[in-house]
Structures are given as structure tokens and as C-alpha cells.
Amino acid sequence: MDVEELLRQNDLRVTPQRKAILAVLKNTRSFLSAQDLFQKVIEILPGTNFSTVYRNIDLLLEKGLLCRVSSQTGADLYELRREEGHHHHAVCKMCGAYFAVDFCPMEELIQELDRKGFLPTEHCFEVYGLCAKCREGKRKIE
Numbered sequence: 001m002d003v004e005e006l007l008r009q010n011d012l013r014v015t016p017q018r019k020a021i022l023a024v025l026k027n028t029r030s031f032l033s034a035q036d037l038f039q040k041v042i043e044i045l046p047g048t049n050f051s052t053v054y055r056n057i058d059l060l061l062e063k064g065l066l067c068r069v070s071s072q073t074g075a076d077l078y079e080l081r082r083e084e085g086h087h088h089h090a091v092c093k094m095c096g097a098y099f100a101v102d103f104c105p106m107e108e109l110i111q112e113l114d115r116k117g118f119l120p121t122e123h124c125f126e127v128y129g130l131c132a133k134c135r136e137g138k139r140k141i142e
Contacts, residue, residue, distance in 0.1 A: 003019050003022040010063045012063065016045055017041070017048055017056055020041045020048070021057070023044065024040040025078065028040075031077035031098050033071070033077055034076065037057070037078065041053055064081060065080065065081055067080075067081050088100075088104060088105075088126065089125075089126050090126070090131075091126055091127070092128075092129065093130060097131050104125070106123050110123070
């Protein structure tokens with residue numbers, strides 16, 4: 001789907017900044033910090049300021065177009081929510097690599113909460129450990 005259509009479908013005004021942010025995220029298959037995203041956006045749209053990018057990240061999160069996870073350093077990282085559907089993440093504690101996990105272990109809990117009248121609007125599930133490459137070079141988790 002083209003980024004302009006994505007913005008319109010979510011009742012968002014099409015602006016050069018939003019188009020640039022979504023284009024960067026669409027062409028990136030990994031998570032980016034707000035600062036990394038900003039650096040890539042100003043390559044496309046010089047003159048854009050960081051606060052504009054940050055405000056738009058918040059808006060795109062609110063509209064459900066982005067996923068946010070926390071890095072080991074505590075910084076938030078973002079990716080475009082793909083049409084492939086709902087997924088969670090496995091995070092390598094050593095190198096910081098993120099991997100999509102298509103299985104959702106939360107479905108039973110969500111159904112139970114629904115039976116009790118609670119409507120979850122979102123959830124985040126991350127598993128931390130060591131990726132295959134890092135496991136080869138390290139014997140124990142610090």
C-alpha cells in the first residue's frame with residue numbers, strides 16, 4: 001500500500017513529513033529509534049526538525065500505524081505495522097537484534113479478560129535472550 005493511501009485511510013492529512021516518515025519505515029525491515037528515523041527523514045526532506053518527527057511518531061502510534069518496543073538501553077524503537085498482521089518480538093540482549101514472533105501467547109488471557117468485561121486495546125510481548133549468532137560466542141547470559 002502506498003503511504004499516501006495509508007494516511008488517508010486513517011483520516012490523517014498527507015504532509016511531506018508524514019510521507020517521509022512512513023517511506024523510511026516502509027523501506028526498513030528493522031526497528032529505528034526516533035533519532036535514527038529523524039536522520040533518515042532529513043536525508044529525504046532536509047529542514048525537517050526533530051520535534052516534528054517525534055510528534056508525528058506519537059500520532060502514527062495513536063492511529064495504530066506503528067509498533068513500539070523498548071530497547072535494552074530504555075530507548076523506544078519503532079517499526080511500521082505491517083499488513084502481515086499481529087506479531088510480537090524476540091530481542092537479543094547482546095547485539096540488540098529483533099525478530100518477529102508470529103505466535104501470540106496472549107490470546108487466552110485476552111479471552112479471559114473479555115469474559116470479565118475488560119476490553120484490552122493493545123498489548124506488547126517481548127522475549128529477551130540471545131540470538132543464534134551471539135549464542136555461539138557467549139556461554140551465559142549476563
